[in-house]
Amino acid sequence: GAMSYQAGLKLGVPIALGYFAVSMAYGLSAVVLGFRPLEAALISITNLTSAGQFAGTSLIAVAAPLSELILTTLVINARYFLMALSLSQKLEKTSLWQRLLMAYGITDEIFAAAIGQSGRLSFAFMMGLITLPVAGWTAGTYAGAAASSLLSAEAAGACSVAMYGMFIAILVPKARQDHSAALCMGIACILSLCAWWLQLSSGWSVILVTVLSAGFMAWMHPETDSDTDPEGERHGLE
Structure with a gap:
């Protein structure tokens, strides 16, 4: 079934x-910072977060206090709280342990793919959606770390651009079929430019842009039951 x-x-x-392609860049950078390939892969499979891992690994490398590491990764990954809240509105009835397993797998791209589905999300579907990205993220990290001696630092940095391309490829089709999604993206872009102009840190920028743009859209264009009801769509309901 669907x-x-x-x-x-x-x-x-x-x-x-x-x-796989993007996490190779993480693996490369982790080895440069003094981590072994297996350690880098272990960080990837337990964290599953690009920006959080890059920042966290850098802090570990300079022996930063544990409190600073926790706060930094919490700030950078705070958007996952918002994504989890949004996904919870579309879930079928699930147990606590099932929700914890799904929460582990929430990333920007997995969230975008899941939220774009019509109807209620099942636990089985979410587990299927999470499985390969986790494998790709971890395997790519190990591959990048193992191949660290073959690429220059410039080439490793260039690999990170792949993540933005992938995110755009997921969001653009959604924006074309849903004008409210396109509006939300436009607002987010403008707010992001403002945050850059105000020289806010990347973590705070992400949080403020997400909360403000999502909050504005929730106020102006709240999602009704028919938005997630395929039966309603078939009967021409708005």
Whole structure:
């Protein structure tokens, strides 16, 4: 069915391929900072967050206090709280341990892929969607770390651009079919430029832009039951 494990697995393929390429850059940088390939892979499979890992690994490398490490990764990854809240509105009935497993797998791209589905999200579908990206992110990290001696620092840095391309590829089709999504993206871009102009740190920028743009859209264009109800769509309901 549309919400089966296999359907989720299929939807996760392009994300996993993109993650493999992007996480190679993380693996490369982790080795440069003094981590072993297996350690870098372990960080990836337990964290599953690009910006959080880059920042956290850098802090560990300079022996920063644990409190600073926790606060920095919490700030950078705070947007996942908002994504989890949004996804919880679309979930079928699930147990606490099932929700904890799904929470582990929430990333920007996985969230974008899941929230774009019509109807209620099942636990099996979410597990399918998470499986390959986790494998791709971890394997890519190990591959990048193992191949660190083959690429220059400039080439490693260039790999990180792949993440933005992947995110755009997921969001643009959604924006074309849903004008409110396009408006939200436009507002987010403007706010992001403002944050850059005000020289806010990247972590705070992400949080403020996400909260303000999502909050504005929730106020101006709240999602009704028919937005997530395929039956309603078939009957021409707005």
